[in-house]
Amino acid sequence: MVQASMLNEIIQKFVTSISGIEGAALVTPDGLSLVSVLPSSMDEERTAAMSAAILSLGERIGQELVRGLVARIVVEGEKGYSVMVSCGRDAVLLVLASKETKQGLLFLEIKRLVRELMPLLG
Amino acid sequence: MEILKIAVTGNVGAGKTTFIRTISEIEVVDTERRITDEKIASWKENTTVALDFGRLTLNSEQIVHMYGTPGQARFDFMWDIILNKVHAYILLVAVHRPQDFRGARRILTYINQRVQIPMIIGLTHTDCEGAWQKDDVILALGLTNQNIDLPVVDVNAENPNSVAQCLLTLLEQWQPKPTT
Numbered sequence: 001m002v003q004a005s006m007l008n009e010i011i012q013k014f015v016t017s018i019s020g021i022e023g024a025a026l027v028t029p030d031g032l033s034l035v036s037v038l039p040s041s042m043d044e045e046r047t048a049a050m051s052a053a054i055l056s057l058g059e060r061i062g063q064e065l066v067r068g069l070v071a072r073i074v075v076e077g078e079k080g081y082s083v084m085v086s087c088g089r090d091a092v093l094l095v096l097a098s099k100e101t102k103q104g105l106l107f108l109e110i111k112r113l114v115r116e117l118m119p120l121l122g
Numbered sequence: 123m124e125i126l127k128i129a130v131t132g133n134v135g136a137g138k139t140t141f142i143r144t145i146s147e148i149e150v151v152d153t154e155r156r157i158t159d160e161k162i163a164s165w166k167e168n169t170t171v172a173l174d175f176g177r178l179t180l181n182s183e184q185i186v187h188m189y190g191t192p193g194q195a196r197f198d199f200m201w202d203i204i205l206n207k208v209h210a211y212i213l214l215v216a217v218h219r220p221q222d223f224r225g226a227r228r229i230l231t232y233i234n235q236r237v238q239i240p241m242i243i244g245l246t247h248t249d250c251e252g253a254w255q256k257d258d259v260i261l262a263l264g265l266t267n268q269n270i271d272l273p274v275v276d277v278n279a280e281n282p283n284s285v286a287q288c289l290l291t292l293l294e295q296w297q298p299k300p301t302t
Contacts (some may be wrong), residue, residue, distance in 0.1 A: 012218060027156075028158040029155040029156065029169050029171070030155040030156065030157055030158050030159070030169055030171055030193070031196055031197065032158055032159065042264040044177060045196050046196065046199065048196070049171070049192075049194075049196040049197045049199070050199060052155065052171045053153070053171050053200060054172070055173040055193070056171045056172050057153055057172045057173075060151060060152075060153055060172075064151065066223075073187075081158075092157075113285075
């Protein structure tokens with residue numbers, strides 16, 4: 001059984017303690033929300049589905065175009081980043097960050113977060 | 123060369139991915155993930171989360187591109203993306219799961235509110251236990267009054283001939299516009 005409250009705590013802490021992070025969500029690979037800390041304007045269910053969809057497409061590209069294992073999908077908009085990473089077999093992590101966030105730092109923090117979440121996801 | 127783009131849509135487990143796999147001449151680009159929703163996971167292992175893509179060459183001038191949509195409503199943004207780019211669509215309905223008819227009706231309404239393109243309805247799982255009769259399905263989908271000429275065909279998504287027949291029926295539905 002996934003410890004939802006612990007996952008929630010970790011995600012919550014990640015979003016509030018790192019500057020530039022505007023939201024994060026953990027979803028199942030088939031697009032159901034597990035835990036999310038998102039701006040109130042965003043629909044949790046749709047966001048979860050979208051994250052799963054784009055990660056699956058990205059992974060398919062990695063495979064089809066022989067790019068190997070996909071580390072992350074980054075959607076860079078004029079207002080900021082959406083980063084999708086696989087978080088083990090049972091979850092996908094979405095992180096929203098502002099445009100001002102340093103990319104290297106962002107990816108590093110996401111890696112750390114994934115490492116922290118993985119053991120809890122079994 | 124003319125590319126005819128069609129969408130294959132319908133509820134979870136209607137047979138969309140199978141339909142495309144059965145007829146595609148290329149290895150299908152699919153995006154299936156393991157189902158975590160327990161209600162569905164009890165009878166189905168994987169589900170499409172983005173799209174399926176398959177291709178079929180009809181003749182020296184025409185190619186069909188098939189785009190399968192995800193079945194679950196939470197992926198309706200993919201329906202938008204796909205349906206805005208196709209020339210026609212097939213709605214697959216599993217007739218042995220009447221509890222899904224409402225969902226099929228919802229998809230139909232969703233699409234019809236956004237695009238007016240040729241379509242047909244393909245009834246799948248007609249040989250399964252508890253399968254509804256065609257007329258009853260048509261009634262349940264609310265298709266009796268309007269769309270009198272709407273073609274409703276039986277299709278076995280695992281049978282290449284049956285899938286081809288369904289595609290041809292759809293192709294007959296419209297005079298394809300030239301595409302680039």
